[in-house]
Amino acid sequence: MYQYNIDIEMVKQLEEKAFKIRKDLLNFIYRIGMGHLGGELSIVDMAVALYYKYMNYDPKNPKWEDRDRLILSKGHCSETLYTIFSDMGCYTMDYMVEHFETLSTAKFGMHSNRKYVPQIEASAGSLGHGLPIALGLALGARKQKKNWRTFVIVGDGELDEGSNWEAIMAAGHYELGNLVAVVDKNKLQMTGLTAQVMNINPLDQKLKAFGWDVISIDGNDMYAVCEALQSLAPADPVSRRKPIFIISNTIKGKGVDFMEGNVKWHGGAIAKEQLDEALTSVNKNRKVR
Structure with missing residues (x-):
């Protein structure tokens, strides 16, 4: 099944980190009284692998010129990133709450704002903006001959937006091998199944037709996530090669049984009784290798 020699101890460490982030995230959403837990939980594994292992990034020096950039285009899931930044020591949970x-003192919002949180690369809220911004960053790196890489995470429902497809076409045209897009394909959006709201399949064939290399994985399997990220060629802004799109097949609400695959948990608050049940579920579903 797997093609790359992945350090299993590293995978275990990342799985433990994802386990912690899920618990911290649930507590955070309970305390602030709002969130989008379904999508926030589905991206945890990919976000953890990127921030703790595969991005060249220092959260304490977020404006370092040679850092890799990550844009969370599905900005309604920003609480996942806030939770990671807190775990990395940038902010206490109490401070964020x-x-x-x-x-009068807002710094953290339902949708991220780069003016207030320096670790955020691009303000998000209007869906369909992140991938075009990432395209511009990748082109900028080529212009400056900089070796950093641009990552962007989009939602599968977000691919209803035509601006994404303009960016997808342009990235293929310019052969931006320093651009990596990840679609969190959890198969649900605010009003129902993506296949019923606006079917994007066969997504892999469409992306390949636009000039991208495509990797399809189980995005909630940390080993598979690491394998995909480790397979990436070194960032090279000058050489022209196909940009990379990772189709990260995930489960909305991953780790919490009563949230998994339930469109109800696209957005909203969580009550104390639900929090206790959710934390019990995360503990029960803890990955053990």
């Missing part, structure tokens, strides 16, 4: 969408 205190400054979450307050009238």
Whole structure:
């Protein structure tokens, strides 16, 4: 099944980190009283692998010129990134709760704002903006002959937006091998199944037709996530080669049994009784190798 020699101890460490982030995220959403837990939970494994292992990134020096960039285009899931930044020591959880969408001291919001949180590369909220911005960053790196890489995470429902397909066409045209897009394909969006709202399949064939290399994985299997990220060629802004699209097949609400595959948990608050049940579920579903 697997093609690359992945350090299993590293995978275990990342799985433990994802386990912690899921618990911290649930507590965070409970305390702030709002969130989009379905999609926030489905991207945890990919986000953890990127921030803790595969991106050249220092959270304490977020404006370092040679850093890899990550844009979370599905910005309604920003609480996952906030939770990771907290775990990395950038902010305490209490500080984030205190400054979450307050009238006079807001720094953290339901949708991320780069003016207030320096670790955020691009403000998000209007879907379909992140991939075009990532395209511009990758072109900028080529112009400056910089070896950093641009990552962008989009939602599968977000691919209803035509601006994404303009960016997909342009990235294929310019052969931006320093651009890696990840679609969190959890098969649900706010109003129902993506296949019923606006069917994007066969997604792999469409992306290949636009000039991308495509990797399809189980995005909630940390080994598969690591294998995909480890397979990436070194960032090279000058050489022209196909950009890479990772189709990350995930489960909305991953790790919490009563949330998994349930469109109800696209957005909303979580009550204390639900929090306790959710944490019990995350503990029960903890990955052990």
